[in-house]
Amino acid sequence: MATDEQVITVDRVRPPSEFEVAGHRLRVLVEAGERLDALIDTIEGATQELLLLYYIFCDNPVGVRVRDALVAARGRGVAVSLIVDGFGSEGTAEGFFEPLREAGAVMCRFIPRYGRSYLLRNHQKMLIADQRIAVIGGFNVSSAYFDPPEEQGWRDFGMRVEGETVRHLAGFYRDMEAWTLDPRAKLRTLNRIVRQWSQKEGTLRWLFGGPTRTLSPWARAFRDDLRHGKRLDMIAAYFAPNPGAVRRLGRLARSGHARIITASKSDNTVTIAAARHCYLRLLRRRAEIFEYRPTKLHTKLYAIDDVSYVGSANFDIRSLYINIEVMLRIEDAAVADRLRAQFDVEAAQSRRIDIPLIRARAGRWRRFKWRIAYFIVAVMDFSVTRRINFGGVGRELD
Numbered sequence: 110m111a112t113d114e115q116v117i118t119v120d121r122v123r124p125p126s127e128f129e130v131a132g133h134r135l136r137v138l139v140e141a142g143e144r145l146d147a148l149i150d151t152i153e154g155a156t157q158e159l160l161l162l163y164y165i166f167c168d169n170p171v172g173v174r175v176r177d178a179l180v181a182a183r184g185r186g187v188a189v190s191l192i193v194d195g196f197g198s199e200g201t202a203e204g205f206f207e208p209l210r211e212a213g214a215v216m217c218r219f220i221p222r223y224g225r226s227y228l229l230r231n232h233q234k235m236l237i238a239d240q241r242i243a244v245i246g247g248f249n250v251s252s253a254y255f256d257p258p259e260e261q262g263w264r265d266f267g268m269r270v271e272g273e274t275v276r277h278l279a280g281f282y283r284d285m286e287a288w289t290l291d292p293r294a295k296l297r298t299l300n301r302i303v304r305q306w307s308q309k310e311g312t313l314r315w316l317f318g319g320p321t322r323t324l325s326p327w328a329r330a331f332r333d334d335l336r337h338g339k340r341l342d343m344i345a346a347y348f349a350p351n352p353g354a355v356r357r358l359g360r361l362a363r364s365g366h367a368r369i370i371t372a373s374k375s376d377n378t379v380t381i382a383a384a385r386h387c388y389l390r391l392l393r394r395r396a397e398i399f400e401y402r403p404t405k406l407h408t409k410l411y412a413i414d415d416v417s418y419v420g421s422a423n424f425d426i427r428s429l430y431i432n433i434e435v436m437l438r439i440e441d442a443a444v445a446d447r448l449r450a451q452f453d454v455e456a457a458q459s460r461r462i463d464i465p466l467i468r469a470r471a472g473r474w475r476r477f478k479w480r481i482a483y484f485i486v487a488v489m490d491f492s493v494t495r496r497i498n499f500g501g502v503g504r505e506l507d
Contacts, residue, residue: 133272318434
């Protein structure tokens with residue numbers, strides 16, 4: 110952790126935001142305004158069908174604006190289907206969605222069931238229009254994901270994808286919708302959906318996560334890229350990988366170059382402490398680690414050599430093994446360079462972490478609490494960790 114005077118200089122020339130990749134048009138969505146505009150413009154431009162799946166959909170100004178835009182789309186004759194996660198959106202009353210149902214939209218909740226699937230969360234965020242345009246990323250439908258930093262709005266990232274590959278994502282959505290609407294749906298059916306729709310080749314590949322006994326398809330692809338990679342740039346709002354993943358990151362850092370940005374502010378301070386438990390092992394292998402300071406971090410962005418990953422998945426146990434996630438793997442050097450430019454922008458506003466400052470500001474007792482936090486995040490349900498307070502275990506390292 111460097112002192113506040115040590116900063117990273119970045120090129121202030123705005124990097125490109127649009128790319129042509131394998132016959133598709135990709136647009137990077139960074140700032141809150143452009144992310145919200147992408148949602149609303151895509152909904153208002155749809156002529157046939159809108160498919161939406163969000164972990165959180167709140168009854169607040171942004172939620173109302175998106176809901177009303179969907180109701181207006183139904184008024185134009187556009188078919189609308191919406192899935193929200195039963196846990197992530199548990200605070201949103203059914204009455205909030207009633208105007209959608211009255212307009213003829215299909216609306217359902219992904220409800221956790223008892224047994225092994227009780228811990229399952231549908232953590233995906235996607236909007237699909239006319240099987241031709243998709244908006245993906247880490248942000249949910251809630252004002253908190255579009256508020257400015259001074260109001261502690263989440264810092265996030267997304268991408269607009271236009272082209273034939275979106276038809277494949279729409280097919281996955283339809284299977285997810287059928288599974289969610291079936292009260293007797295089996296977990297093995299969901300596993301099959303995740304595996305069958307995850308693509309094994311192509312410049313653009315949709316990869317999904319799910320409740321697997323081993324690594325999910327997206328995590329498996331990421332692991333394979335790590336094995337062969339020489340350079341990694343990662344922004345992971347929630348960072349608590351298993352020991353095997355930490356070793357793989359360490360090997361890449363030792364033989365190549367690895368930079369990681371994690372959160373210093375969050376709605377769950379235990380997750381910050383869990384991330385810090387991993388720092389020393391990575392720093393000893395020459396990884397560069399930063400903590401984002403201006404506001405709460407929610408970005409999920411990964412670049413390995415010329416390969417990029419954009420979507421909903423964090424780099425923690427839940428996203429690697431349990432949650433249903435959607436990630437787009439992009440094999441294109443220009444896109445990877447653009448994401449690295451974004452990393453530089455975020456790193457310039459972050460605190461650099463180093464071994465001497467950890468030792469100076471985190472004694473054995475504090476590091477022990479980090480270890481316990483890591484165990485809790487890696488083993489216990491997120492709904493439990495949100496309620497835990499270790500007396501400043503995740504506070505700023507000042």
